[in-house]
Amino acid sequence: MRLTTKGRYAVTAMLDLAIHASGKPTVLADIARRQGISLSYLEQIFAPLRKRALVTSVRGPGGGYRLARSPGDIFIGEVIEAVDEQLDATRCGGERDCQNRGACLTHQLWKDLSDHVRNYLHGVSLLDLVEHKEVRDRVRVRRTASGSPVARILPLGRPGVNRLTAGV
Secondary structure, three states, X not given: OOOOHHHHHHHHHHHHHHHOOXXXXXXXHHHHHHHOOOHHHHHHHHHHHHHOOOEEEEOOOOOEEEEOOOHHHOEHHHHHHHOOOOOOOOOOOOOOOOEOOEOOOOHHHHHXXXXXXXXXXXXXXXXXXXXXXXXXXXXXXXXXXXXXXXXXXXXXXXXXXXXXXXXX
């Protein structure tokens, strides 16, 4: 099992969308800037996310992307699988033909590991990550004139910032 950059960036971009949800669409250029991900790579990542109904797109001026469901209803396993990442540690892709057309001696070990990882990632939502202390410690929230929250991710290790603050 190998989680590639595509899977990691997909999760990061979806978390960024969840953090910065303000009622209006988020443009990929903003995510690219905040997360240090190439805009063209994000475009490649968002096509399958849209096809799997994890995000919706809005065209035209003021367009961009929104989460298709609430952050509590989108699970990390879905995001990773949407970009064709395999959550499988077996050498045979689960086909039980890893050695001489049969299962290798350690097939069940790797299958069980895959099942645990898959179950774990399908049990962690974007909301779980948004509420995680390490994420909250890096996010500063301020309110717009209409009262909508706007979040800003702070660089790691910024002195004096150790909690999520509102109205900053």
